[in-house]
Amino acid sequence: MKKNNYSITFVLPRPSIGYPVGGYNIVYQIAHNLNKSGIKTAIIFLKDASIFIPNYKEINVKKSGIGIREKGFKVLFVVFNNRRIKTFYHLRLYRFLGVDYDYSILDNVDCYYYKGIENVNIKTDLIIATAWQTAYFVNEFVKNFKSKPFYLIQNSEDEPSFSGINSINAEKTYHFNFKKIVINKKLYNRFKNEDSLFFHVGIDTDFFKIKRDINKRGNVILFPLRRNLSKGAKYAIECARKLLTYDSKTEIKIIMFGEYKINEIPGDIRDKIEYHYIPTNKQLLELYNKASIFVLPSLVEGMSLLPLEAMACGCAVVVTDNGGINEYIIDEINGLICPIADAECLFNKVLYLLNNKQKREDLVKNGLETVKQFSYQQMNKDFINLIKPYLEDNSASK
Structure with a gap:
């Protein structure tokens, strides 16, 4: 043949x-x-x-x-x-x-x-x-x-x-x-x-883009929950738990998406979050455009594209120093970086952005410029x- x-x-x-x-x-x-x-x-x-x-x-x-x-x-x-x-x-x-x-x-x-x-x-x-x-x-x-x-x-x-x-x-x-x-x-x-x-x-910069005014999103925090241990889902859950129990003057809304079934998420936060199981690409675009802040809790990444997609949609990003993120994130310029396996740091960085509107807007502006280099x-x-x-x-x- x-x-x-x-x-x-x-x-x-x-x-x-x-x-x-x-x-x-x-x-x-x-x-x-x-x-x-x-x-x-x-x-x-x-x-x-x-x-x-x-x-x-x-x-x-x-x-x-x-x-x-x-x-x-x-x-x-x-x-x-x-x-x-x-x-x-x-x-x-x-x-x-x-x-x-x-x-x-x-x-x-x-x-x-x-x-x-x-x-x-x-x-x-x-x-x-x-x-x-x-x-x-x-x-x-x-x-x-x-x-x-x-x-x-x-x-x-x-x-x-x-x-x-x-x-x-x-x-x-x-x-x-x-x-x-x-x-x-x-x-x-x-x-x-x-x-x-x-x-x-x-990433697909023609698809991932701002669809909703960044000033009309409120205190919405978006987390991915992925099964591989290297993706750090446990630290996303710990950070979310801290945010939900924090005595904030304004409401904080947590949205999570990923590969876990809803009944696998700890009961103390399950009913307090919005969860999307394996969202479609169009649904993911909507989630990015709902959020003000995107949090990546990974322990190791090659070059995670989720933060880039979130940045393209107008999110300020809080990420871990996971090995691949440094290809495009400069701490305090277009994102905030925490050590890996540190839910406390993720929590504090998110609070900092929630309480500093100007800093959040600066990160978004610089993030949009960064994304142009990664089409x-x-x-x-x-x-x-x-x-x-x-x-x-x-x-x-x-």
Whole structure:
């Protein structure tokens, strides 16, 4: 059977059914733009990335989104097993799951769904791992196919708070003989002796924008609640609890959104907050535009895009010094920074902004200027400039 040829192929752990997480969305945006620019690009989704990982440890995680989305995965595995999965996105089947993400972005991207190396039926000049799990697949792939391996590292995935009991497995991937592409200075400095490539990811600045006057929002504080321990949900809850029990002269409203079911939120605050379970993109835009202050409690981030989205919508942001935030937040200029795992600091910074309207407005103004530097357009331009020399080198060697 004739194999399709590609210049670049990204490898993702598994297909996304709902709204894709940040790292997936970045790959989708870049792959779409590469094809649009004439660089033939594909995406491989893995059915089970763990089969390529020696000594992989199963993680017993309480799942969110059980029900229609998990059933969607089961149908996906049966119908599209070991075949192109592009049909699933092309027919807009995800809409039956209530998903508002525009997967038409993948219409110009060939997508494959593979179980093992023996199922692979493509050729590619460059193959790019996008997570520590996919690095093991790529490591096996280059033993069987003549491709240059790259590693898009979007976070410190070997942090125990991120990869848990598999942190050692994650750390081992950083010793694979891959060309690394990183998205923050912390990672760049970590791998500085390896001549790593560096670029910044971005957000949809055409979508995330101010829809509601920042002076008509009141004392509304917005928190994300995400399950991975690295996202610091417990500190968001602690901060919210302090705000709710604070004797304020004016009402403080807490809005939270994320992957927790409402009955998983502690009972002492559950009925005192507004909560949105896995909001759609349009709903998230509305939430940003309701809030005056956005709080990010993460312990570790590659380059969190949630604060950028919030800033684009006119929020003042309070964030933790989580490793990726320093790519665009300058303390006291366009945001306020706290140490990680410090709910007391988050609480005090939020109170400070609630009581200092001028400071809040200054942060918003500077934040809006910052966001202009982190658009999809700039991200795509930077990535092409970064990767093109390696495509040219490969063409010259043929």
